[in-house]
Amino acid sequence: MIRKLDHVNIRTNRLQEMVEFYSRVLNLTEGPRPNFAFDGAWLYCDGEAIIHLVHVSEPLVHDRVQLEHFALKSKDFYKTREHLTKEGVEYKVTPVPGYELTQIHLTDVDGNHIELNFDGCFS
Numbered sequence: 001m002i003r004k005l006d007h008v009n010i011r012t013n014r015l016q017e018m019v020e021f022y023s024r025v026l027n028l029t030e031g032p033r034p035n036f037a038f039d040g041a042w043l044y045c046d047g048e049a050i051i052h053l054v055h056v057s058e059p060l061v062h063d064r065v066q067l068e069h070f071a072l073k074s075k076d077f078y079k080t081r082e083h084l085t086k087e088g089v090e091y092k093v094t095p096v097p098g099y100e101l102t103q104i105h106l107t108d109v110d111g112n113h114i115e116l117n118f119d120g121c122f123s
Contacts, residue, residue, distance in 0.1 A: 007050050008070045010112060015041060015055040017109045022051055025089055025106075026072075026114075045072075060110065069105075069113035077102060077118040095121055 012018045019041045022028045028043035028051060039055035050072070074080060081104065084091050091106040104116040 005070075007048075007052050009052040009054060010108075010110070011054050011056045011060065012110050013056050013058065013060060014109055015039060015053055018053050019043070021109050022053075025084065025087055025108075027083075069115050071103075071115040071117050074104075074116040074118050077104075077120070077122045080104065080116065080118075093122070095123075 010018070019030055022043045023030060026045075028045055030041050031044040031049060033040060033042040033049075033052075041053045042049040043051040043053070081091075081093070084104070084106065089106055091104050094103045094105060095101075096103060100120055102118045102120060102122045104118070106114050106116070108114060
């Protein structure tokens with residue numbers, strides 16, 4: 001049946017800012033994308049397009065989206081935290097009670113909540 005999450009599709013009216021954010025902050029790489037009839041960008045991690053951005057011209061209506069966050073399996077907790085601090089990105093570290101899991105929570109330029117999951121307990 002289901003093996004893993006394939007990608008997240010995000011609508012934005014600030015396409016270039018979003019591409020820059022995901023490239024700079026999460027080290028994703030913009031890559032090939034089908035020639036759709038609408039503008040957008042696909043951002044890759046280890047050869048897989050995990051973030052699909054779709055450009056929309058109308059203002060975003062934040063109260064109509066029901067997705068609270070999306071999570072990305074991550075590595076190198078201390079290096080990631082150092083990178084986010086260096087880039088001036090606000091974030092919150094949350095250990096998950098009862099699990100060997102630590103999360104970093106941040107938001108992109110449109111206010112989408114991103115959860116980075118790290119195996120292990122870190123402070």
